[in-house]
Amino acid sequence: xxxxxxxxxxxxxxxxxxxxxxxxxxxxxxxxxxxxxxxxxxxxxxxxxxxxxxxxxxxxxxxxxxxxxxxxxxxxxxxxxxxxxxxxxxxxxxxxxxxxxxxxxxxxxxxxxxxxxxxxxxxxxxxxxxxxxxxxxxxxxxxxxxxxxxxxxxxxxxxxxxxxxxxxxxxxxxxxxxxxxxxxxxxxxxxxxxxxxxxxxxxxxxxxxxxxxxxxxxxxxxxxxxxxxxxxxxxxxxxxxxxxxxxxxxxxxxxxxx
Ligand SMILES: Nc1ncnc2c1ncn2[C@@H]1O[C@H](COP(=O)(O)OP(=O)(O)OP(=O)(O)O)[C@@H](O)[C@H]1O
Ligand SMILES: [Mg+2]
Numbered sequence: 001x002x003x004x005x006x007x008x009x010x011x012x013x014x015x016x017x018x019x020x021x022x023x024x025x026x027x028x029x030x031x032x033x034x035x036x037x038x039x040x041x042x043x044x045x046x047x048x049x050x051x052x053x054x055x056x057x058x059x060x061x062x063x064x065x066x067x068x069x070x071x072x073x074x075x076x077x078x079x080x081x082x083x084x085x086x087x088x089x090x091x092x093x094x095x096x097x098x099x100x101x102x103x104x105x106x107x108x109x110x111x112x113x114x115x116x117x118x119x120x121x122x123x124x125x126x127x128x129x130x131x132x133x134x135x136x137x138x139x140x141x142x143x144x145x146x147x148x149x150x151x152x153x154x155x156x157x158x159x160x161x162x163x164x165x166x167x168x169x170x171x172x173x174x175x176x177x178x179x180x181x182x183x184x185x186x187x188x189x190x191x192x193x194x195x196x197x198x199x200x201x202x203x204x205x206x207x208x209x210x211x212x213x214x215x216x217x218x219x220x221x222x223x224x225x226x227x228x229x230x231x232x233x234x235x236x237x238x239x240x241x242x243x244x245x246x247x248x249x250x251x252x253x254x255x256x257x258x
Contacts, residue, residue: 001028003065004160004191005050010059012042012049012215019045021215022059027160032182032192034206034223036199038236042215043195044086047162051083052076063160077107082158084149086165086195092138096148099137100124100155107156116155123151127181143174150181161185164195179205199240203227211236 005027012020020042027033035043048054050061052073061069068076090099100120105111111119124130127147132140140148146166153161163182167175175198182205186192196202202209202223209226211219213235219226226232 001030003027004029004031004063006062007050008060008062010046010049010061011057012045012054013057018215020049023212023215023217025210025217025220027191027193029191030186030189031208032186032194032206034202034209034226035193035195035212036197036202036209036226036236037212037218041212043212044164045215046212047083047164047193047195050076051081051162074106077156078109080157080159081162082107082153082156082160083162084146084153084164084166086168088142088145088149090137090140090145090148090152092136094137095134096124096129096137096140097121097133099148100151103152104155104157107158119155119157120151123155126154126184127151128177142169143171146170146174146178150178154185158190160191160193162193162195165197166194167196167198167201175201197240199227199237 003026007023007025009022009024010020011018011022037043045054049056052071052075056069060067063079063081091102094102097117097120100123101113101116104116104119121133124133127150129144129147129151132144137148150166167178170178179201182192182194194206206223209221209223210217211226211232218235219229219232227237
């Protein structure tokens with residue numbers, strides 16, 4: 001397996017808080033890697049460090065053999081790394097099409113607006129938002145905004161894609177649809193890191209799972225290994241499954257969200 005991303009003792013502090021601590025991890029091409037852990041574990045911070053939103057306090061980030069530790073977000077986008085945002089932030093006064101076209105322009109040098117819109121239209125069809133193409137982004141429902149977020153990331157033509165809670169707030173049918181899209185992206189050869197609180201999604205689509213707690217890696221293995229790891233149960237899953245027992249009336253995907 002070809003190594004796509006390597007983290008070497010990556011750390012990020014915010015004042016006195018160690019949000020990510022000495023994290024070393026290697027991600028292979030074609031993996032769908034689940035990145036899970038309790039709220040505040042450092043999952044989003046790690047994505048921010050890799051994509052250049054936050055500087056690493058120490059350590060190195062290597063993408064396809066190249067040191068990208070000090071690159072800015074537009075630079076990591078141009079070399080093939082894309083991410084969705086946990087809190088979706090479309091340009092509300094641009095159309096859905098132009099939101100995606102803007103992402104294509106941000107990530108690919110030398111595109112003209114017509115070419116960017118062509119890429120955007122194709123990705124909107126992929127996520128099933130083509131009918132909303134000419135609406136303003138502010139008019140979209142949450143589920144549609146999540147799909148827009150995915151279309152924006154895919155329009156950046158990534159080889160490595162971080163999906164930060166793309167299923168949060170969606171109903172079961174919407175989650176099922178998102179899982180199909182994620183598998184299709186992986187089948188195209190895109191390496192995916194899936195940050196996800198819905199364990200049903202993690203168990204269904206991930207080939208490997210890593211668990212963060214207090215900024216440190218506490219487990220790394222197959223989905224089955226990880227859910228049976230006593231450390232993971234104590235740090236994260238015990239609490240979730242306890243909640244599941246109390247929420248008998250909710251649907252299967254809603255019930256396991258943290
Ligand atoms: N810009 C920031 N400034 C200061 N502290 C921050 C900043 N971003 C994150 N943190 C802190 O770093 C820690 C890790 O946060 P992070 O958002 O990475 O967690 P997470 O694992 O993504 O959690 P969640 O599952 O709730 O999304 C938290 O304690 C958070 O308050
Ligand atoms: Mg987060």
